[in-house]
Amino acid sequence: MAFQLPKLKFDYKALEPYIDEMTMDIHYNKHHGTYTNNLNNAIAGTSIEALPIEEILQEVSKLSPAVRNNGGGYFNHNLFWDIMSPNGGGKPDGALLKSIKKFFGSFDEFKEKFSNAAATRFGSGWAWLVWTGKDFQVFSTPNQDNSLMDVADIKGIPILGLDVWEHAYYLKYQNRRSEYIQNFWNVIDWKAVEEKYIAATSK
Amino acid sequence: MKHELPKLQYSPNALAEVLSEKTMEFHYGKHHQAYVNNLNSLIQGTKFENASLEQIIMEAEGGVFNNGAQVWNHSFYFEAFSPAPKHMPEGDLLKAIEVSFGSFEEFLSKFSNAAATLFGSGWAWLVVDADGKLIITQESNAGNPLRKGLKPLLTCDVWEHAYYLDYQNRRPDYIQAFWKIVDWRVVEKRFEQAR
Structure with missing residues (x-):
């Protein structure tokens, strides 16, 4: 079973003006598409070929760098498209908001911490909100690493992720990464994030 | 000591064929x-x-x-860039490249491959090692070969900001075009000083 590029829930220009059509098209088709193909090539004919992506990521320390890089790239972008929507923005509510308040004090404090993690990642990488099994953590990872990998410093289930590779924002924002990060809050689909939170905490 | 942005030796549109x-x-x-x-x-x-x-x-x-x-x-x-570059090294540098890589073409292909396969942000380098041999290395993010006792001769920036406006995801096209503006006079001078 080969991994498939997942269908987007919105069209390429749906996240305008925050994420432009050309960036969406190239980011999804070329970057995410290439990670998907490279992952499939890296695992073809091996014992991990039929495993779910989460299980593959749990053993990347034993696998080739191609699996770590492309497997991470495949999973991370799946999550990224999933937690954005043209009807996004605002704030979470219910159990997720309660939990954010419990671990960060307030939604605004969480937002600041997450934005700071995204802004200060040097080079390519991701900012994350992760459920560790007992609490929430906000941090960033380099390149396409994530908290599902056995090589991760902090392990847990990613609930929200922001891509800060330059390819995610350079066509529209160039060197202004902080403006991209600020605008990301307008397209977060908190319903999708809450679903991930519920799934993670009920495990 | 206040560090300053060095002046470019060419106008910002002089390399437009390769870098807009x-x-x-x-x-x-x-x-x-x-x-x-x-x-x-x-x-x-x-x-x-x-x-x-x-x-x-x-x-x-x-x-x-x-x-x-x-x-x-x-x-x-x-x-290392010029709108009127010297396209190939000569003399001692060419000889050293041939000794280390077989031929200039082999070097181009190995360096290009190092630049293309560096995952994430970083740099590909041609350096002189402690034994005076030329080697190709990769460094992530801000990495610099001086830190490992190597003497840099040439580098290619493969942070996406170096090429994304002009080439987007097509990093190999950027690397191929990069060779059109590398001025080997500069690299030859660096090689002389490194020895």
Whole structure:
């Protein structure tokens, strides 16, 4: 079973003006598409070929760098498209908001911490909100690493992720990464994030 | 010591066949300048306040290293370009390349491959090692071969900001085009000084 590029829930220009059509098209088709193909090539004919992506990521320390890089790239972008929507923005509510308040004090404090993690990642990488099994953590990872990998410093289930590779924002924002990060809050689909939170905490 | 953005030896549109004026304006005018500014503010009141970039590269960590090395790396990168470049090395450098890589074409292919396969942000390098041999290395993010006792001769920036406006995801096209503006006169001079 080969991994498939997942269908987007919105069209390429749906996240305008925050994420432009050309960036969406190239980011999804070329970057995410290439990670998907490279992952499939890296695992073809091996014992991990039929495993779910989460299980593959749990053993990347034993696998080739191609699996770590492309497997991470495949999973991370799946999550990224999933937690954005043209009807996004605002704030979470219910159990997720309660939990954010419990671990960060307030939604605004969480937002600041997450934005700071995204802004200060040097080079390519991701900012994350992760459920560790007992609490929430906000941090960033380099390149396409994530908290599902056995090589991760902090392990847990990613609930929200922001891509800060330059390819995610350079066509529209160039060197202004902080403006991209600020605008990301307008397209977060908190319903999708809450679903991930519920799934993670009920495990 | 206040670090300064070195002047370019060509106009921002002079390399447009390979690197657009817009790319030059951002890469040199914004990114390179920001590394200079960040470095100057980070070293204030620290033991690196009067240090050379080379000292910073050898000894610093964290933000001081990142910004200091990025100032050096970008200066070294932009300095090797010319709108009227010498397209091939000659003399001792060509000989050294042939000894180390077989032929100039083999070198081009190995260096290009190093630049293409560096995952994430970073740099590909041609360096002289401790035994005087030429080798090709990769460095992530702000990495600089001086730190490993190697002497840099040429570098290619493969942070996405170096090529994304002009080539988007097509990094190999950027690398191929890069060779059109590398001035081997500059690399020859560096080789002479490295020996």
